[in-house]
Amino acid sequence: MTLQQTSPRGLSTDQAALALAEHGPNTIPAPRPPSAWRRVLVQLRDPMILLLIAAAVLTAGLRDFTDLAVILVVVVLNTTVGVVQEIRAEHALAALSRLAAPHATVRRDGRATLIASAEVVPNDVVLLQAGDVVPADLQVFDAAQLQADESTLTGESVPVEKDTADQLYAGTVVTRGRGTGLALRTGSNSALGKIAALLSGQRPRATPLQRRLASLSRVLSIVAVSLSAIVAVAGLIRGLPLPDMVVTAVSLTVAAVPESLPAVVTLALAIGAHRMAQRAAVVRKLPAVETLGAVTIVATDKTGTLTQGIMxxxxxxxxxxxxxxxxxxxxxxxxxxxxxxxxxxxxxxxxxxxxxxxxxxxxxxxxxxxxxxxxxxxxxxxxxxxxxxxxxxxxxxxxxxxxxxxxxxxxxxxxxxxxxxxxxxxxxxxxxxxxxxxxxxxxxxxxxxxxxxxxxxxxxxxxxxxxxxxxxxxxxxxxxxxxxxxxxxxxxxxxxxDPLRHNAADVVAAFGRAGIGLLLITGDAPGTALAVADRIGVHDGDVVTGADIDDGKDPTSGHVFARIRPEQKLDIVSAWQDAGHVVAMTGDGVNDAPALRRADIGVAMGQGGTEVARQAADLVLTDDDLGTVEAAIEEGRRIYTNIRTFLRYALSGGLAEVLVMLVGPLLGFAVPLLPAQILWINMLTHGVPGVAIGAEPADPETMRQPPRSPQEQVLGAGLWQRIAWTGTLIAIVTLVAASWTHHTGGPWQTMAYLVLGLAQLGVALALRRPGLPGTRRRPRFLDTAVAGALLLQVLPLFVTPLRNLLGLQLLSAQQFLVALGLAVVPALAIIARRTAAGRRHDQRTAAR
The missing domain is CATH 3.40.1110.10 (Calcium-transporting ATPase, cytoplasmic domain N)
Known part of the structure; x- marks a missing residue:
């Protein structure tokens, strides 16, 4: 079918289906996922795993097959968990990509029809207006003041006028007017597809949080290696064999550093983004997930977000x-x-x-x-x-x-x-x-x-x-x-x-409780802006108009804005950012794109917005409801809190193990724990329970607390102090258990192994997010993970081959009960401190 033969009615549904089968979807072919062997090799390149492999070679050379078996089990299980987490994260992100796919308006069976851009086929009649992203290479045959931004292809920043003799290219943006064109080339055959094919092999960059945590991991690794070296040197001074001390130092280094942290963070972000999508908030850029938790200002349009969007x-x-x-x-x-x-x-x-x-x-x-x-x-x-x-x-x-x-x-x-x-x-x-x-x-x-x-x-x-x-x-x-x-x-x-949404006032109130300010921005008259502001509870005496901003008025002087041009939204966002705020901004038009990009979180409307706004945004609301932004902010806070909780849990355990190995010899325990025992404990505590902490639900009080400071370090706000006292307390009860057992002539090393592992698992349960008041406690993934880890922690005591492998001995019923009693002490201390802090918070709230 040629351009001259094209019917103004466009293709029929049957013709479009045949063309789609012949030419394939209008998408850029995704790069092939890495093979299973490549995924395994990537996991084996992890510095901590390389240390374990080196330790395995050393123990094999020394014919220490007991430690060799444990090390190999740990390597295999860690690699398996890492590969599974990577695949789950990729699947979650792939699902998000499908949800965030752009749309196009085509003429099918004589009617304008909105379809996914992937369904555009050659010879489709495509309808375009300002704000649309061109879905395929088109031959224009109807144009009215049509203008396109082709900077994505040419680098030329000045929009290009388009007439009926011209072509439009996939990926460019209609900046003015409207037009109709015939689809010539789709998918990888389009101009954008040929460029994208050159880039398809690039892997996504790490998020800012992932980069900060990677830096933290390097620092922790240096500290852990240094402390482990001290343990090894101290052992050599006491006359212990060099090979044993080297394997012990390597095992302790692996145990002290949460090597599963990058995988946990990646999975937490990806699963969090997927959960947001289920709540009608599609994350287009993964860093948005972590930034959401720090939002202090939400700048929102009136139409379609606070209102129903049904004019x-x-x-x-x-x-x-x-x-x-x-x-x-x-x-x-x-x-x-x-x-x-x-x-x-x-x-x-x-x-x-x-x-x-x-x-x-x-x-x-x-x-x-x-x-x-x-x-x-x-x-x-x-x-x-x-x-x-x-x-x-x-x-x-x-x-x-x-x-x-x-x-x-x-x-x-x-x-x-x-x-x-x-x-x-x-x-x-x-x-x-x-x-x-x-x-x-x-x-x-x-x-x-x-x-x-x-x-x-x-x-x-x-x-x-x-x-x-x-x-x-x-x-x-x-x-x-x-x-x-x-x-x-x-x-x-x-x-x-545009009638107000039923939940608009509730959402504004929820933002207020969470310490988040709301800016109402509209192109309507000041009277309309004030009327809506009063109805939703945004009480601000003065209205800042676009003319006021042109005259130099400070945009941070008010929360209600009227007669605002889209380009002035950029001024508003910039002014509040300069004042130290983290700004999320909603938008739906082509001229909103610069402000959406400038905002810390750009939020586009998925139903009523333009395609260019959706492409510029970090977050797309599929229901155009501001209440969804509240849910997304809650999810962002949940994810960041869970990552910090995982750090507290993992680093406390690692610190406890280092302290036990450093202080134990001073109390008369030459080697408080064998390398195999350290690795077994690390595998159980840092494995599935660590991932389960990342999946914990949000604290019921999370949206009643102020947002975190964007300058706050990952271990800031007192987290490192909590890690220090928790790890110290775990080490103390472990050493007390070992000392008591040694004093009574029992197997003190087995006692230290049991208490150290159980105390860490108890801390995981103590850090479990509280449920809603009045609701029955139901088992969660974390409960199941801890129960499984606890079973595997105790199992070697009763299974002879495992007991021999780890160098353990049987405990009496009394010793077992003492171990359980001491192991719950750190967990009880955490619960007591949290309860006391909650009471103080309630008293301060009542006083206000």
């Missing part, structure tokens, strides 16, 4: 009177009734409805079996105008056929108006229609004809009542005359509302 044209005004619309959403069912005491003249109403149906680029999507609701295709405000026309018995399709558009000046956020030019049936003159913001349209230059003073007063009243107001005007122009947008005749005003 409703409720009433219209002409100089003759008022009409009121009935109906819900975009469903054309309903009618338009004159106001009883001030009815509008039917002819003037029909003229106004004709104008808004013609000066309009939107469409209405019919209900389907999968989605039995009328939907807007295009701008929601324009879709509301089409719905209003239907309710007033004006068929937009009939009028568009009778009044073909010959020219247009599209709407943009700077002009705040749109103008279209139309032929008229049976007449030579041209109908010119303009619509836009009242302050732009109702001026002596633009609309000098009509009762403008009265219209301004009505517009102000509607705006103060919370309505968005559009002014509509028209004129007749001679066919050969210049295309001008002024000297119009007033047709009327239309009042549009």
């Amino acid at each position: 409703q044209a409720d009433r219209l005004w002409t100089e003759c009177g008022w009409s009121i619309a009935t109906g819900t959403g975009y469903d054309p069912a309903g009618d338009l009734r004159p106001l009883a005491d001030r009815p509008a003249d039917r002819a003037t109403v029909r003229r106004l409805l004709r104008d808004v149906a013609l000066c309009n680029d939107a469409a209405l999507r019919l209900p389907t079996d999968d989605d039995p609701v009328w939907r807007a295709i295009g701008d929601p405000t324009e879709a509301a105008l089409l719905t209003l026309a239907h309710r007033g018995a004006v068929d937009p399709d009939e009028y568009r056929a009778a009044y073909p558009r010959t020219h247009e000046v599209p709407f943009d956020s700077t002009r705040k108006r749109m103008t279209t030019f139309h032929e008229q049936p049976g007449r030579d003159d041209i109908l010119v229609i303009g619509k836009g913001a009242p302050e732009v349209m109702l001026t002596p230059d633009v609309t000098p004809y009509g009762d403008i003073t009265r219209a301004k007063g009505v517009a102000a009243e509607l705006s103060e009542a919370g309505y968005r107001v559009l002014a509509v005007a028209d004129k007749l122009m001679s066919p050969g005359g210049p295309r001008t947008e002024d000297q119009l005749h007033l047709a009327g005003l239309i009042a549009i509302t």
Whole structure:
């Protein structure tokens, strides 16, 4: 099929299915996942694993097959856990990529249809407007003020004008106007696909948190190696064999450093992002997960986030009177009734409805079996105008056929108006229609004809009542005359509302409890902004307008912003960031993209937003609901808290093991623990229980606490002190247990092994996130993981081959009970401190 043969109806559903089968999906082929052997080799390159392999070679040379067997078991299990975690993380991120896939509007079976960009096929008729990302290489055959940013391909920052002789290329962005094109090349055959193929082998970069933790791991490794060397030297001084001390030092180094930390962090971030997606927040950039926990300011649009995003044209005004619309959403069912005491003249109403149906680029999507609701295709405000026309018995399709558009000046956020030019049936003159913001349209230059003073007063009243107001005007122009947008005749005003979401006030209150400020930013009039702010609980006496910002007013002086141009959002975000805040900002338009990129967290609307906004954002809300941002921030806080909890757990255990090996000889224990025993304990405590801590649910109080400081170090806010006393306490009870058993003539080394391992597992349970008050405690992944590790910790005492392998001995019932009693002490101390801290917090809260 060639361009000349293309039907304006586009492909049929059957033709598109055949083309998709022939050409494949419109996607860039993903790089092949690494083979199983490559994954294993990557895990074996870990410095800690290399140390273990070196220790295995050494023990094999010394014919120490007991320690060799334990070391090999630890290497195999650690490698297996690492590979499994890597695969799970990749699967979670792949699922997110599918959820975040862009969409395109095509003409199928004669109707505008929204589909995933991956389903675009050659010869599809693609409809584009400002803010769309071009889904494939296209031949343009209809263009109105069409302009595209091709910097992604050419590096040229100046947008390029496009006409019907030009092509558009996949991955570029429509910055102005609208157009229609025929898909020529898709997938890897497109211009973007050929470039992407060169980059497909690159692996994703580590997140900032992962880089900070990797740096921390290097520091810990140096410290652990140094302390282990001290242990080895002390053993040599006491006359112990060099090979034994080398293996002991290596084992202790491995135990002291949480080598599973990178894998735990990667999995926690990926699974956290997947959980966000299940709560309608799709993470496009993994660092956003960790940044969410530090957000202090949320800057949000009114339309579609605080409100339902279902625009409703409720009433219209002409100089003759008022009409009121009935109906819900975009469903054309309903009618338009004159106001009883001030009815509008039917002819003037029909003229106004004709104008808004013609000066309009939107469409209405019919209900389907999968989605039995009328939907807007295009701008929601324009879709509301089409719905209003239907309710007033004006068929937009009939009028568009009778009044073909010959020219247009599209709407943009700077002009705040749109103008279209139309032929008229049976007449030579041209109908010119303009619509836009009242302050732009109702001026002596633009609309000098009509009762403008009265219209301004009505517009102000509607705006103060919370309505968005559009002014509509028209004129007749001679066919050969210049295309001008002024000297119009007033047709009327239309009042549009977007009902508040049922949870808007609750979300704002939740942000307040969490120490997060909310900025309400809208392009509507100050009266509308204040009306919405009062209803949702954003109490701010003054409204900062776009004109105020132009005059140099500090954007941090208020929380309610009105008549804001999209480019001014960048000024607002920058000002609050300069004041030390971490800013999340919502946006949906092409001009929001710079501010979305500048914000610490850019949040785009998945339903009503433009594709370019979604591509610029870190987070996409599939339900356009600000409450989803609250859920995402809670998830971000949960993940960061769990990573810190894992650090406390793992580093406390490592510190305890080092202290036992350092202090034990001073108490008369030449070798407090054998290398095999150290490695066995490390394998059980740092393995599955560590991963389970990363999956713990959020603390019920997490959204009642202030956000963490973005300057806070990973071990900051007192964490290293908690690690120090927890590790010290574990070491003390271990040494006390060993001393008591030694004093009574029992197997003190077995006692030290048992108490050291059980105490660490008890700490894991003590760090378990509390449940909601009044709810029954249910088993979690952490409970199961700790139970399994506890069983494997005790099992060698009762299984002879394992007991011999680890160098353990049987314990009496009394010794076993003493071990259990001492092992729970660190856990009880953690619970007691947390309970006391909770009481102090409650007392401070009550005092306030």
